[in-house]
Amino acid sequence: MTDLQQKARELLDQGEIDALLAWKVDPAIDDVRPTLFKKGDDAAEIVFDERCVHNLANYLPTLTVRYNRVGVVLKGCDGRSLTTLLIEHRINKNSIVALAPACEGVKVNGARAQKCDDCPTATSPVADYEFGTRKAKDDAEFKQLERIEKMSSEERWQFFSEQFAKCRRCYACRQVCPLCYCELCIADQPEPRWIEPSRKLSANAMWHLVRAYHLAGRCSDCGECSRACPEGIPIRLLNIAVEKLVREQFGARPGTKPDELPPLVTLAKDDSDEVMEEHL
Amino acid sequence: MSAPEMAKDPKILAFLCRWCSYAGADLAGTSRFSYPSNVRIVQVPCSGRVDPVMIFKAFVEGYDGVLVAGCHPGDCHYGTGNYHARRKLAVARRLLETVGVHPDRMFFTWVSAAEGRKFAEVCTTFAESLKKFAGRPKTLAREALAK
Amino acid sequence: MAHTELIPRPATLVKVTNESADVMSFEMEFNDGAVMDSLPGQFVEVSVQGYGEATFAVSRLAPDKKRFAVSVKRMGHLTKMLHRAGEGEVVGVRGPYGKPFPVNDWKGRHIYIIGGGIGLAPLRPVVDYVTANRSDFAGLEILFGARTPGDMLFKDDLAAWRRDSFVKLHTTIDFPAEGWNSRVGFVPVVAKDLGLKPDNRIAVVCGPPIMIKLTAVALRELGWPEESIYTTLEAKMQCGIGQCGRCNIGAKLVCKDGPVFRLDEIPAHALA
Amino acid sequence: MSAGWKLLRREDLGAFLDELAAGSELWVPRRKGTRWDFDRYEKGTDTTFPGSIVEVSAKALFFPRRRPIARFNPKAKWSVEPVELPSAPRIVMGMHPCDVAGVRYMDRVFLGNDHPDRLYEAERNRTTIIGMRCSEMKPTCHCTDRNLSPDETEGMDAVFAEAEGGYLFRALTNKGEKLLGSSLLAATDAQPATREWPKGRHLVPGPDELMDLYDDDFWLEASDICLTCGACTFACPTCTCYLVADEKFGDEGERVTAWDSCQFLSYSRETSGHNPRRTNAARLRNRTLDKFAYSFHKRGMGSCTGCGRCVLICPIRRSFPQLGAKLKERAEEKKARVS
Numbered sequence A: 001m002t003d004l005q006q007k008a009r010e011l012l013d014q015g016e017i018d019a020l021l022a023w024k025v026d027p028a029i030d031d032v033r034p035t036l037f038k039k040g041d042d043a044a045e046i047v048f049d050e051r052c053v054h055n056l057a058n059y060l061p062t063l064t065v066r067y068n069r070v071g072v073v074l075k076g077c078d079g080r081s082l083t084t085l086l087i088e089h090r091i092n093k094n095s096i097v098a099l100a101p102a103c104e105g106v107k108v109n110g111a112r113a114q115k116c117d118d119c120p121t122a123t124s125p126v127a128d129y130e131f132g133t134r135k136a137k138d139d140a141e142f143k144q145l146e147r148i149e150k151m152s153s154e155e156r157w158q159f160f161s162e163q164f165a166k167c168r169r170c171y172a173c174r175q176v177c178p179l180c181y182c183e184l185c186i187a188d189q190p191e192p193r194w195i196e197p198s199r200k201l202s203a204n205a206m207w208h209l210v211r212a213y214h215l216a217g218r219c220s221d222c223g224e225c226s227r228a229c230p231e232g233i234p235i236r237l238l239n240i241a242v243e244k245l246v247r248e249q250f251g252a253r254p255g256t257k258p259d260e261l262p263p264l265v266t267l268a269k270d271d272s273d274e275v276m277e278e279h280l
Numbered sequence B: 001m002s003a004p005e006m007a008k009d010p011k012i013l014a015f016l017c018r019w020c021s022y023a024g025a026d027l028a029g030t031s032r033f034s035y036p037s038n039v040r041i042v043q044v045p046c047s048g049r050v051d052p053v054m055i056f057k058a059f060v061e062g063y064d065g066v067l068v069a070g071c072h073p074g075d076c077h078y079g080t081g082n083y084h085a086r087r088k089l090a091v092a093r094r095l096l097e098t099v100g101v102h103p104d105r106m107f108f109t110w111v112s113a114a115e116g117r118k119f120a121e122v123c124t125t126f127a128e129s130l131k132k133f134a135g136r137p138k139t140l141a142r143e144a145l146a147k
Numbered sequence C: 001m002a003h004t005e006l007i008p009r010p011a012t013l014v015k016v017t018n019e020s021a022d023v024m025s026f027e028m029e030f031n032d033g034a035v036m037d038s039l040p041g042q043f044v045e046v047s048v049q050g051y052g053e054a055t056f057a058v059s060r061l062a063p064d065k066k067r068f069a070v071s072v073k074r075m076g077h078l079t080k081m082l083h084r085a086g087e088g089e090v091v092g093v094r095g096p097y098g099k100p101f102p103v104n105d106w107k108g109r110h111i112y113i114i115g116g117g118i119g120l121a122p123l124r125p126v127v128d129y130v131t132a133n134r135s136d137f138a139g140l141e142i143l144f145g146a147r148t149p150g151d152m153l154f155k156d157d158l159a160a161w162r163r164d165s166f167v168k169l170h171t172t173i174d175f176p177a178e179g180w181n182s183r184v185g186f187v188p189v190v191a192k193d194l195g196l197k198p199d200n201r202i203a204v205v206c207g208p209p210i211m212i213k214l215t216a217v218a219l220r221e222l223g224w225p226e227e228s229i230y231t232t233l234e235a236k237m238q239c240g241i242g243q244c245g246r247c248n249i250g251a252k253l254v255c256k257d258g259p260v261f262r263l264d265e266i267p268a269h270a271l272a
Numbered sequence D: 001m002s003a004g005w006k007l008l009r010r011e012d013l014g015a016f017l018d019e020l021a022a023g024s025e026l027w028v029p030r031r032k033g034t035r036w037d038f039d040r041y042e043k044g045t046d047t048t049f050p051g052s053i054v055e056v057s058a059k060a061l062f063f064p065r066r067r068p069i070a071r072f073n074p075k076a077k078w079s080v081e082p083v084e085l086p087s088a089p090r091i092v093m094g095m096h097p098c099d100v101a102g103v104r105y106m107d108r109v110f111l112g113n114d115h116p117d118r119l120y121e122a123e124r125n126r127t128t129i130i131g132m133r134c135s136e137m138k139p140t141c142h143c144t145d146r147n148l149s150p151d152e153t154e155g156m157d158a159v160f161a162e163a164e165g166g167y168l169f170r171a172l173t174n175k176g177e178k179l180l181g182s183s184l185l186a187a188t189d190a191q192p193a194t195r196e197w198p199k200g201r202h203l204v205p206g207p208d209e210l211m212d213l214y215d216d217d218f219w220l221e222a223s224d225i226c227l228t229c230g231a232c233t234f235a236c237p238t239c240t241c242y243l244v245a246d247e248k249f250g251d252e253g254e255r256v257t258a259w260d261s262c263q264f265l266s267y268s269r270e271t272s273g274h275n276p277r278r279t280n281a282a283r284l285r286n287r288t289l290d291k292f293a294y295s296f297h298k299r300g301m302g303s304c305t306g307c308g309r310c311v312l313i314c315p316i317r318r319s320f321p322q323l324g325a326k327l328k329e330r331a332e333e334k335k336a337r338v339s
Helices: A003-015 A039-043 A056-066 A076-087 A116-117 A143-149 A151-166 A201-214 A225-226 A236-250 A274-277 B020-030 B052-060 B081-099 B117-135 C077-084 C117-132 C157-162 C188-192 C207-221 D012-023 D097-111 D118-125 D174-179 D207-212 D220-222 D231-235 D281-298 D311-312 D321-338
Strands: A019-028 A031-037 A071-072 A097-099 A129-130 B011-015 B037-043 B067-068 B106-109 C010-020 C023-030 C042-048 C052-061 C067-073 C090-097 C110-116 C137-148 C167-173 C201-206 C229-234 C260-262 D008-010 D027-033 D035-042 D066-072 D088-096 D127-132 D158-161 D166-171 D185-186 D240-250 D252-259
Touching: A003 A039, A003 A071, A003 A097, A003 A129, A019 A039, A019 A056, A019 B052, A031 A039, A031 A056, A056 A071, A056 A076, A076 A097, A097 C110, A116 A143, A116 A236, A116 C229, A129 D281, A143 A236, A151 A201, A151 B081, A201 A236, A201 B052, A201 B081, A225 A236, A236 A274, A236 B081, A236 D174, A274 B081, A274 D088, B011 B020, B011 B052, B011 B117, B020 B037, B020 B067, B020 B117, B037 D012, B052 B067, B052 B081, B067 B081, B067 B117, B081 B106, B106 B117, B106 D118, C023 C052, C023 C077, C023 C090, C042 C067, C042 C077, C052 C077, C052 D240, C067 C077, C067 C117, C110 C117, C110 C188, C110 C207, C117 C137, C117 C157, C117 C201, C137 C188, C188 C207, C201 C207, C207 C229, D008 D012, D012 D027, D012 D166, D088 D097, D097 D118, D097 D127, D097 D281, D118 D127, D127 D174, D158 D174, D207 D281, D207 D321, D220 D281, D220 D321, D281 D321, D311 D321
Parallel strands: A019 A071, A071 A097, A097 A129, B011 B037, B011 B067, B067 B106, C110 C137, C110 C201, C137 C167, C201 C229, D027 D088, D088 D127, D127 D158
Antiparallel strands: A019 A031, C010 C023, C010 C090, C023 C067, C042 C052, C042 C090, C052 C067, C229 C260, D008 D166, D008 D185, D027 D035, D066 D252, D158 D166, D240 D252
C-alpha cells in the first residue's frame, strides 16, 4: 500500500472524513475515473499516476454540501483551483482534507500535457498531508503562446475563427472548470442576451471570450477546458494569454498564494496606464 | 464565410463615464470643437462599469473601433472605479488581441469634464488611426447571415 | 406554405387590455382570416418577429373563432416585447396545441374552477364554455385568488360573473388590504375553508406550481378523488409539438400529453 | 432487387466513389485529428472506412447543429419566409448500424407525429444510406446489449462489408439498388465473413423496473462525478432536443433550431425561475431514463443504440452501460427487499 492509500484508509476508518475523492481504474475503459470512496477497505484501489488528469477540486463545492468533511487528492494545479475557491469562499476549509502527492505531470492522449510545462507548483499549495517531496519549479513561460504571438491579427483570427466555428456549445469547458461556478451562466441568461444560443461563429467567439475573461486572474491553468473539449479547441490558449498579462503586469500567479485576492478584484493604484497598452 | 470589411469611414462606439468624459464630450459639443460624426456615445455610470463583454459585443455588432474614457486616476467619483477599469480593459485588450482583433481598434483613455478639447482630439486621432484598416477584414464582426 | 410546424402565421393585435400592473391581454386575428380552432385548455405559441416565441394558453375565443386572446404576464424578454406592442402590430402565432379540457365529458356535473393569479387565463375559456352551455351543467363555482386587489385579472369578467346567478364567485387576496371586503388567504386555504365536497363536482385547478400542489392536497383532504381534479401544467416549451424534448414529466410531454392532466395521470413526483 | 452480394476490388474503390460522387453529394468517414467524422467526398481523395463506429455521428447530416428554418427582415412588420427544402441527391456511405439506428429513432421523433418536420423529411428523402457492417467491436461498443448487432441492416438502403481483396456490396432497397449498377461491381458467390458477436447482456433493467427506481438515492450518488456538460448529448445519435431562436443582423434575420441538451440548467428553466430539474441528479436521471425508459413510452423504441459515443466523449469517461448495470443491481436489491 502506498503512503497515500494508507493515509486515505486511516482517514476513512477513523471517521475523519465521510468520503474521499480520488481516482480509480475502471477496467472497462482501461482508464482512471474520479471516484468517491466511502470505505477504508477500498482505499487500496486509489491510484495516482499520469492518467489522473481530472481536476477534482471541481466537485468540492457540491460535495461539501452533501458531506460534513470530504477528503480529496489534489495535484498541483487542482490545489491552485482549490486555493482560489477558498479565497472566494466557495468552500469552507474545515470541510475538506487535502491529500497532496507530488505530481510528476499527467498525460493527455498519450502525450505529456502542455499545462505541465508551465506548472508553478507540482504539489498543491493547500495540503493537509503531503506525499513525496515538494519541488520548487521554475516559472516556465507559456510556450504554446509563441505560435500565436508570431501571427498577424488576420492570421490569429483565421486560426481562432476556425477553432471557434467547431464549437458545439456543449459547455464541457464551463462544467469542467472548478472556477466557473455561477448559478446562472451569462450564456444561459435570457436577458440581456449577450451570447446567442445558436452555434454560429460570432456567438461562439463571444462565448469563448467571455469565458476567458471571467477567469482572468483566477485561472489555475489546470488545462481541463482544452482536455474536455469534444472538438479539440485549444481553449487554454485564451486563458494563458491573459495569465501571461496578469503575471507580467499585476505580478500574480493565481492560486499559488492562499492569502492573495485575485488581481482583478483588488485595487491597484500604482498600476501604470501602460497596462492598457500592453501587447501580446 | 468571409468577414465583412472595415469601413473607410470608421464607426466608433464610445463608452463614456457620466461624471467626466461624458461631460467632456458635452463640452466639446458646446465649445464647437469638431470631432468625427460617427462616434456613437454610450453613457456609463463609471468606466469601471464597462464590462469587457460590452466591448466584445461592440466588435461583434460590427463597430470598427471601441473607445472607453473615464476619469483620470485619483478622480473617480466612486473612489476607485477607474483603477478597476484599468485592469479590466487591459485584460479585454489582451483577449481581443489574442483572437485577432487588432489592438489599435481599441482606445482606452482618461478625459475629464474640463477636457472638451482633449475629447475632440481623442476622437479625431482614433478615427484617423482606424482609417488604416480600411478594406481589411473586420475580424470578430458577426458574419452576415448566409443567404 | 410553411413546411415545418415551427413557422408561425401572422396575426394582428386588435385589442390590447391592461389587466393589472404586469398582465396584459392581447386579442388578435389571423391576417388571412383563418379561424383559431382551439378548445378550452389548449395553448398557442406567440412570436414577436426577431425576439423568439413563448407559450401562452388561449384565454378567450370569440364564438366565431376568428378572434382569440392570450393573457401575458411580463416576465422575460419576449413578454416585455409583447407588452410594448400596441394595437395594429403583427405578431406570429402557431397552434393550437395540446390536449384540451374534456368539457364534453363533464356534462351534468357541477364545475369548480380554482385559479391563482395568471393561472386563471387558461381557465377562462372553460368558464366561457360552461356559461354558454349552462343547461348542460349543474352549476359553476369559481374561486380566484391574487396577491393583491390590483392583481385581480379580468375585472369585467369578474363583474359579469358576479352578476350572473348561474355563477358563484369567490375572490381572495393573499394579505389584507384596505378597501378589500372579500376573502383573504392563500387559495388552498380558502379552498379548504369553502369546504366544497366532491359530490358530482369536477375541480379545475391552475396557478403557480406550489398552489396547484397545495390545492390538490386541500381537495384530497376534503375527500376529493383524484379522478375529479383536473389541472393544466406549465413547463418550459419551445416546439409545442412533442419534438424538442424539454417539457417532459417522466415519459409524458406536457405539450403533447398535456398541458391538461387529470390529477391521477400525473406522476407523483411532478407536483413535488 | 437482387439479393446477392457484389464484389468491389480494393483498387477500384476510388473509381467507384468518384462514380457515386458524380451524381450526388457523397459523404464518407474521414479521419480528423484523433477521431473519425463524416466529410464531403472530393474526387480522387484517398478514402478508408473504419471497421467500427465513426466517432462523430452522422446525426448532424440530417439534423444540423444550427438549422435555419425561416428568414425574415427584422425591419419589416412581418416578413417570415420559410427556407427552401433541400433536394440535391446525397449519399452517406459508411454509417454503421448504431448510427443508422439513430436515424430510425430520429424518424420517429420528427416524422412520427401529427406535425412532421418537412425539412428533416427532405434531408431523409434526398439521402441514400450505404451502411457498413462492423468488422470489430470497440471496448466501448455495446450494441449487442441494446438489441442491435454489428451486422444489422435495418434502415440502410445498401450495405457493404470488408472482404478479402475488397468490399462486398448488397442492395437492400430500390434506392440502394440504383447505386450498385456500376460496372466496377461484379456479382459473386462470396459472402462477408460471419463473426460470432458477444451475446446481448441484459445490463439495464426494463422500462417499468427503471421507473420504480425514480426516487432512488442512486441518482444522487451517480451524479457525484457527473459534470452535467452536454458533450454526451451532442455525441449521441438519438439526442435530438433542440431550441428555437430568432437571430437578426441588420436587414436579415433567421429563425433557427439549434441543438440543446437536457444536461443544461437552462434547458428546463422557466422564465419565472422555476426549474423542475435543478439538480445534477435530476438531469442525469432524466437523460438516463429517457434513453432506457421514456423513449419506449414516447416513441416505442429505446433510444440507446449502444454505440458508446457518450463514453468516448465524456470528460470523465462515465459509462452509461455501467450506470445501467448499477441500476440493475439496485433494482434487484429493491425486489429482494420487497419480497
